[in-house]
Amino acid sequence: MPASLIARRAVVYLLLGVAVLVVAFPLLWMAVSALKTDAEIINPAAPLWPAHPQWGNIGRALGQAPFGRWYLNTAVFGVAATAGQLTSGLLAGYAFAVLDFPGRRVLFLVALSGLMVPFSAIIVPMAQLLGDLGWLNTYQGLIVPNIASALGAFLFRQFFLGTPRELGEAARLDGASELRVFLSVYAPLARPVVAALAIILFLQNWNNFLFPLIVVNTTEMSVLSQGLSVFQSQFTTQYNLIMAASLITIVPVLLVAVAAQRHIIEGITFGALD
């Protein structure tokens, strides 16, 4: 290998190493801070690594707030909203691509209009609407408004437009109903699209903060992110407990991310660049 190539690769590794460190440092800082004593955490001269790691901090943080309930709320919201988005998107995408019915184009534009209205612009009327429906501080208030997925409908439509017509025709000639054609011929084909979208949508829902913030204002119905922010406001200066609480919320997501990294990368790229 020529020396210039070795030198160039050394630079590549060095720069990437620095970048990985920039990404990882805050998370490592969280981990060591979570294990420090109350005295160490506010001592500017304390060593980076705690003398006696305080694993008990995690239990202390867990005992201070209803994390179990917040986990449950987040899981209910994350699973239900994701399942709803995938199902509604799959059905609508299929209908818009394959089924012929009057008004299809107009209804497709209505479905896409969801992309034009960012949720952040309508938080105030959304809260009023959900208040009028009596849905504040409820699971349906968290879940139902998030089910329609313009992006999902669009991506599934694109996918089904690319599937061969002959598959369905053969089944129809055998006397299969339209519903049967969808369920047994086309829906199974979409499995890779579902896989790529599922993890990314789930993580988005799991981490959603602004939406729960305007729908929920009780401790009992809070999701994990909200709970964590309340926890912080109660223990403002106990950074070790706050970091332990952050650790409790980050680690499960981190494990999912490591296990599903390929699907996540797939999901980020999917539909974004076509």
Added chain:
Amino acid sequence: MRQAARAGRAGTRAASRRAADPAAPGPRAGRAGLVAGPRDRRRTWALGYAFVAPTVLLTVLFSLVPLAMLLWRSLYGGGVFDLAPRFVGLDNYTGMLAEGGARALGVTGVYTAGFVVLTMGAGLALALLLNSRAPGVARLRAPFIIPLVVPVVATALIWANMFAPRFGPIDRLLAALGLPPADLPASPGTALLAVLTFGAWQFFGQNVILYVAALKSVPRDVLDAASVDGAGAWRRFAHVQWPMMRRQTLLIWVVTTLTGLQTFTQIYVLTQGGPDGATQTALYYVYNEGFVQFDTGRANAMGVLLFLISLLVTVAQIWLLGRVDRAR
């Protein structure tokens, strides 16, 4: 599974080409007419309406209705406690702009511009490094997705700790260098920079992943041909890769801009829009007026502007995409 996903994507691409041609016949046109009787057609209609109903109805109820409420109520006076709102014309808009709204729009512009430059610059630079043929480099893509997938509230608390005066790592570093401590999020001059650093850290991984994919789409033989012609790394980038990624760069810009415009959690946890409005963006203004000050008139007026700005970005995307595609 991965293979299948890739096949799925190839299918999607073929489909988008077909979708781009408005003259292409509808999916079942022709043959279906011969095979299906009127009754079958009715059944197909019913199934079609049933399938699109959840998406269409929920979009109307939870996007279009709130949008209509937003536009309408931005013209009506008062806060949530007004029992008989009265028409006030554009008063909410002028009041909003005079009372911190104009400043919030400026902060949003600065933040979003910085966010785009930082995350797209870092994304492209790291993607170029990850595109190197050095062994093992391709695996290093994975760490960059981590900040993207962990809860923002948790990372915001970490960054608050990192910025903490005296015992936070940033002040420790400054002290080690003999510099005075700096409480970055609490000082008006540096608060936005602190939020921006954190916001960019959280998001730039997405642009790394997208630029890696974009670079992969540049055919290797075109690059090799450029090398044979004596082009070095810089000229290959400037004359081959960059022009061939114009379309992807545009799409990445749109997603990044919309994400920057909608930054909320970072500000909510780190600075609450302070100190003295230094980090109050348009969205944070909407939240603060709507849910803290309870002046929903002003909140809605700013919401309308936020909607229009996002719409402008989307329209710009469609227009620019058309230009890029025609230039090909």
